[in-house]
Amino acid sequence: MAKQLINLENINVSFDQAGNTVQAVKDASLQVEQGEIYGVVGYSGAGKSTLVRVINLLQLPTSGKVEINGEVLFEKKDGVTKQIGTKELREKRRNIGMIFQHFNLLEEKTVIRNVEFALKHSKKKEKEVTAQALKLLKLVGLEDRKDFYPAQLSGGQQQRVAIARALANDPDILISDEATSALDPKSTTQILDLLKRLNKELGLTIVLITHQMEAVKQVADKIAVMSSGEIIERGELVDVFTHPQKELTKELIGTQGELKKAIHLLDKDAIQRLNHEEWELAHLTYTGTNVVDPIAAKLYKDFDVEVSIIFGNVDELRGTPVGTLFVTLKGAKDNREKAIAYLKKAGVDVEEYSSREVIA
Numbered sequence: 001m002a003k004q005l006i007n008l009e010n011i012n013v014s015f016d017q018a019g020n021t022v023q024a025v026k027d028a029s030l031q032v033e034q035g036e037i038y039g040v041v042g043y044s045g046a047g048k049s050t051l052v053r054v055i056n057l058l059q060l061p062t063s064g065k066v067e068i069n070g071e072v073l074f075e076k077k078d079g080v081t082k083q084i085g086t087k088e089l090r091e092k093r094r095n096i097g098m099i100f101q102h103f104n105l106l107e108e109k110t111v112i113r114n115v116e117f118a119l120k121h122s123k124k125k126e127k128e129v130t131a132q133a134l135k136l137l138k139l140v141g142l143e144d145r146k147d148f149y150p151a152q153l154s155g156g157q158q159q160r161v162a163i164a165r166a167l168a169n170d171p172d173i174l175i176s177d178e179a180t181s182a183l184d185p186k187s188t189t190q191i192l193d194l195l196k197r198l199n200k201e202l203g204l205t206i207v208l209i210t211h212q213m214e215a216v217k218q219v220a221d222k223i224a225v226m227s228s229g230e231i232i233e234r235g236e237l238v239d240v241f242t243h244p245q246k247e248l249t250k251e252l253i254g255t256q257g258e259l260k261k262a263i264h265l266l267d268k269d270a271i272q273r274l275n276h277e278e279w280e281l282a283h284l285t286y287t288g289t290n291v292v293d294p295i296a297a298k299l300y301k302d303f304d305v306e307v308s309i310i311f312g313n314v315d316e317l318r319g320t321p322v323g324t325l326f327v328t329l330k331g332a333k334d335n336r337e338k339a340i341a342y343l344k345k346a347g348v349d350v351e352e353y354s355s356r357e358v359i360a
């Protein structure tokens with residue numbers, strides 16, 4: 001089993017905002033294993049940044065436990081606080097690189113000086129510092145821009161510099177706080193590809209905060225969904241996307257919008273002529289690409305259930321094709337039940353909407 005690198009237990013964070021207490025994080029626990037890319041998603045204000053800033057104690061929790069690589073950095077329980085010393089914390093923080101939406105580069109310094117700046121506390125000689133900075137710029141594909149100033153680079157290139165700088169002290173963990181949110185789609189993909197490569201080549205553990213579901217779809221192994229300070233759902237990326245439990249998760253991943261589209265596309269005149277008991281709308285989700293035709297034929301042949309496809313789509317989740325299909329199922333109720341039981345057994349996730357719900 002992989003080693004648990006980050007362990008946040010029962011974290012609470014509250015702020016005082018003009019005399020009112022805002023609870024930004026509520027009893028949140030998050031465990032990240034070494035080598036994982038863990039996405040934390042949710043709308044603005046959900047508490048993502050606050051929770052993740054707790055990892056390196058840039059944000060002190062009101063209560064809870066912060067354990068990194070088996071070492072407790074902070075624990076406050078029953079009014080008793082334990083916290084590592086300032087000097088030790090400074091060292092620990094070097095093991096956790098951070099990148100942000102705004103690249104936070106020093107504008108008056110060249111690219112290489114920006115990276116070297118992160119090594120100013122190291123005991124390395126000047127020559128070694130420069131060699132290390134060059135190595136990092138090579139890693140992010142920017143060695144030929146080493147003497148440029150940040151303003152002479154595109155957003156994507158500036159984020160690469162920020163990544164090189166974040167990796168200067170050879171950290172085990174990289175926290176990415178909305179790092180692709182200010183970039184165009186092409187640069188976003190390039191940065192995500194770079195993060196994936198660093199994860200693979202360096203074994204870097206990455207915590208990725210984002211409101212962009214496309215970003216987690218491309219790179220995350222696991223995701224946690226946050227709402228009003230709480231983690232409301234979590235799991236393997238493909239599981240959460242194919243079996244979302246909470247309404248918010250469905251909304252974030254677009255299932256709700258797809259359902260509306262399916263209802264809009266239904267041939268309501270034709271369908272309203274049918275008895276309510278004779279049909280339903282079903283949302284099928286499956287991994288793999290080629291199950292559609294055989295399923296339709298099989299349901300008709302074996303269960304006397306007629307399948308009409310309203311629309312379908314194949315998406316890719318971290319390289320795994322995931323098909324989604326909205327269909328109407330027509331036939332006797334018990335036949336439909338048997339057909340659905342068959343689909344579920346075949347690994348297809350089925351969400352049913354009764355004809356009354358759809359027509360309402």
Ligand SMILES: Nc1ncnc2c1ncn2[C@@H]1O[C@H](COP(=O)(O)OP(=O)(O)OP(=O)(O)O)[C@@H](O)[C@H]1O
Nearest residue numbers: 015016017022024043044045046047048049050051
């Ligand atoms: N330093 C602070 N002082 C007071 N309130 C704060 C502070 N930092 C965050 N908050 C509040 O805590 C809540 C959660 O904010 P947080 O930035 O963690 O959310 P988020 O999910 O990361 O959203 P965003 O992407 O917009 O930053 C918000 O209500 C915010 O106003």
